[in-house]
Amino acid sequence: MKITIFGGGAWGRALGFAYSFKNEVKIVSRQDLGDFLCRLDRPIRQVDFKDSLDSDLFINAIKTQALREWFKIHKLDRDMPMMLASKGIEMDSGAFVSDIASEFLKMENLCFLAGPSFAKEVLESLPCALCVHSENEVLAKRFADALPDFIKGYVRGDVIGGEVAGAYKNVISIASGICDGLGLGNNARASLLARGLVEMHRFAESFGAEMETFLGLSGAGDLFLSASSVLSRNYRVGYGLASGKKLDVILKEIGEVAEGVISAHAIYKLAKARGIYTPIAKEVHEILEGRSLATQSLRRLMC
Helix, strand or coil, X not given: CEEEEECCCHHHHHHHHHHCCCCEEEEECCCCCHHHHHHHCCCEEECCHHHCCCCCEEEECCCHHHHHHHHHHCCCCCCCCEEECCCCECCCCCCEHHHHHCCCCCHHHEEEEECCCCHHHHHCCCCEEEEEXXXXXXXXXXXXXXXXXXXXXXXXXXXXXXXXXXXXXHHHHHHHHHHHHCCCCHHHHHHHHHHHHHHHHHHHXXXXXXXXXXXXXXXXXXXXXXXXXXXXXXXXXXXXXXXXXCHHHHHHHXXXXXXXXXXXXXXXXXXXXXXXXXXXHHHHHHHHCCXXXXXXXXXXXXX
């Protein structure tokens, strides 16, 4: 098959590499990917947008906060079969990725990628498993089956569950980074993650999500990965905050998007409006806003 990937960031590049094992891949990116593609030595081409539309399947790896504007600029056929690979919640509107995408494409033609996956390890062909969420099981299976042998693809419905899990785990990962940065120990981190998983589901349940999603790859799997490794940008944000660094300094050092920073604010607003008890997200929001010290907030949660 021919697959086009919109977005040449870390995840877009990793997905291009992964899908190139079984498919002809094109990447549309504002940055020059020449050196990267030469190092990979894979059948991947960087093309202009106008040369990208003759593919069979399309993958969108544009960051969540820029997604709505991207769709407005690029007038797409509403029947385009697309899988969204970004995670997060739009800051101003509180919209999930599926809410944004479904304004421009038909929901039955949309899929959403979730599950534990660091771009760096995908580029090393290390094994992992991912979940494609969609209301269209047939389309989701096409995206899952097109993955390389080192990635096990699963298919699920529960789009909103996958969406909430993907956004919320980044917030819990910030809290986990703070916990480790403060040296609170393994017991504390395990307790925090267990409570975080319950909190994620409590929030998602109000949107109609299924518990099973949070016990699988999209929920627990992605949370355990992102909240326990320095490869996680959001974990590094929390670790930096625990050491007393300013948020803008941390983000500059990371040099990539840490969606949990924005998702924390969006989740806090949504939870407050809906009356949902989300203590971890609330404390992370307060820390990021500079209203509370990391040491005070985490100890409030753990004591």
